[in-house]
Amino acid sequence: MSDQPAVEVIALEKTYPGGVPAVRGIDFEVASGEVFGLLGPNGAGKSTTVGMLTTTVVPTGGTARLSGYDVIEQPLLARGISSVVFQEPVVDRSLSGRENLDLHGRLWGSAPALAGHRIAELAEVLGISEQLDRPVGSYSGGERRRLEIARALVSGPKVLFLDEPTVGLDPRIRQELLDVIGGLRAREEMTIVMTTHYLDEAERLCDRVAIIHAGTIVALDTPHALLDALGGEILEFRVEDEPEHALARLRERGVAGADAFAIGARITVPLHGRPASTALAEVEAEPLMVDEIATRVATLDDVYLQRTGADLQQAA
Numbered sequence: 001m002s003d004q005p006a007v008e009v010i011a012l013e014k015t016y017p018g019g020v021p022a023v024r025g026i027d028f029e030v031a032s033g034e035v036f037g038l039l040g041p042n043g044a045g046k047s048t049t050v051g052m053l054t055t056t057v058v059p060t061g062g063t064a065r066l067s068g069y070d071v072i073e074q075p076l077l078a079r080g081i082s083s084v085v086f087q088e089p090v091v092d093r094s095l096s097g098r099e100n101l102d103l104h105g106r107l108w109g110s111a112p113a114l115a116g117h118r119i120a121e122l123a124e125v126l127g128i129s130e131q132l133d134r135p136v137g138s139y140s141g142g143e144r145r146r147l148e149i150a151r152a153l154v155s156g157p158k159v160l161f162l163d164e165p166t167v168g169l170d171p172r173i174r175q176e177l178l179d180v181i182g183g184l185r186a187r188e189e190m191t192i193v194m195t196t197h198y199l200d201e202a203e204r205l206c207d208r209v210a211i212i213h214a215g216t217i218v219a220l221d222t223p224h225a226l227l228d229a230l231g232g233e234i235l236e237f238r239v240e241d242e243p244e245h246a247l248a249r250l251r252e253r254g255v256a257g258a259d260a261f262a263i264g265a266r267i268t269v270p271l272h273g274r275p276a277s278t279a280l281a282e283v284e285a286e287p288l289m290v291d292e293i294a295t296r297v298a299t300l301d302d303v304y305l306q307r308t309g310a311d312l313q314q315a316a
């Protein structure tokens with residue numbers, strides 16, 4: 001069983017009543033123990049995908065399996081080996097953290113002694129041991145999010161789904177939580193599927209990322225490979241002239257390659273190891289009105305931009 005993918009998604013589709021095609025036939029596999037990211041702006045279809053994988057949204061086409069269990073044919077078995085942390089809190093604010101975890105453990109049928117041990121261990125891993133006996137109403141946003149994750153882990157899931165785990169947290173707490181999530185993979189034998197619209201989160205935590213745009217996967221690879229395809233460093237500038245014409249000219253002259261792209265008045269040229277000073281001089285030698293010329297390191301936003309013509313961060 002263990003060489004089976006933890007998650008298999010096959011031609012999965014969801015069109016909501018009223019005809020909104022939220023997910024338009026996507027395929028991917030997640031290996032056991034992998035941290036897999038679904039990256040895309042708001043409305044891309046990430047939550048709908050997680051909803052289908054966690055059996056709360058019924059697919060309108062295709063299927064998916066968790067450790068071999070079909071989410072449509074065997075929803076209880078698929079749910080039994082997985083767990084999800086939603087964006088909206090599900091813990092009870094009037095109970096303490098421990099009571100919440102204990103209650104959840106009992107719902108999952110854990111023996112009390114075992115559950116007690118597991119709760120202490122999880123609180124330790126997630127760094128909430130000291131808060132555990134306080135009512136959840138007194139927790140900070142970051143503490144509550146950690147408790148939500150601990151709750152999802154009580155049942156010892158094989159696959160953990162995290163839907164936008166750091167949304168709404170301030171930057172410092174966000175970084176701390178990312179460390180905690182990063183640490184989880186080392187301690188728990190588990191596969192993590194997370195959605196995010198933060199590029200840095202995907203780059204930092206995920207072994208592989210699927211970039212989603214308008215319900216389809218436009219790129220899927222390791223963050224490193226996706227960035228490598230753009231050659232690491234890029235040259236970027238604005239042109240006064242018609243950008244497509246300018247780009248065509250730069251290509252003809254060998255200044256820009258086939259993978260250079262124009263969005264609005266901005267042209268992006270992957271350098272692929274060419275010295276930035278050479279490329280800069282070449283662009284400036286052209287009879288083009290060029291402005292705001294600079295080099296920088298490629299990000300996953302550039303990958304998204306290149307494949308969709310839209311800006312991930314602005315769209316988010």
Ligand code: ADP
Pocket residue numbers: 016017020021022040041042043044045046047048049
């Ligand atoms: P993301 O998680 O990437 O922000 P969603 O999966 O939430 O994207 O949404 C994808 C698309 O489906 C959006 O256009 C959204 O408005 C639509 N959508 C989501 N949930 C529903 C629903 N319950 N009914 C109708 N349309 C929905």
